Amino acid sequence: MKTKDKRKKKNFKKLGERRCRFTRLGVEFVDWKDVPTLQRLCTGQGKLLGRKRSGSNAAFQRKVSQAVKRARYMGLMPYIGS
């Protein structure tokens, strides 16, 4: 029996480019005051991008999460985007 499995194979990035951007850049922490960088890691609605989407590794994803929350508290980033 043939199943109707027509799911596309997921398009993974090549291993070399899949690494966490913060690891790649060699930084040690995520600055909560750096709004342009944090905005890249959020959707237009102001939600944090998931790890699969942002490519961050676990340690940095936690740091990003913390940083975005701090930036939100200070009014640098929106809780709810436009």
Add this chain to the structure above:
Amino acid sequence: MYPYEAMFLVDPNLYAEDSEAVETTVKSLLEKHGAKIVQFERWDERKLAFEIKGHKRGVYLLAHVEMPGDGVDAMRRETRIIEVILRNLVIRLEDDIPVYLEKSAKYAEIMKEDHEARRARREEAAGMDGGGYGGGGGYGGGSHDAPSAVQDTPGS
């Protein structure tokens, strides 16, 4: 004494009236609770992401201080009484302040470089094939890194 990073959001109207008085208020508040100010920085007036206490714009004051832990709570309690301060955030730093400042300067540099490289790549891609959807089609055909960043006001 521990290293802290303290940020204050102050009323832009009062700041415009008398910037010195506002800065002195904040500085003396810190010093009153035993802080030693290592660096004091002012960010330009910018738009807030949402209204805070009825203000749509605000001025940020950023201080790197060394102060005893007991002082932080007392200081934060007091900020609620002071009218100019709309909001404040105090963060205990992992490193000593000179080390931290050095690290954050390095961080800013790396990020700036990355942003520029990214922009250059994007422009190149846009120029090359008129914004095609990538050959393979489907999700992740091209670089699906993040939505294009919204331009931010300078001063961060």
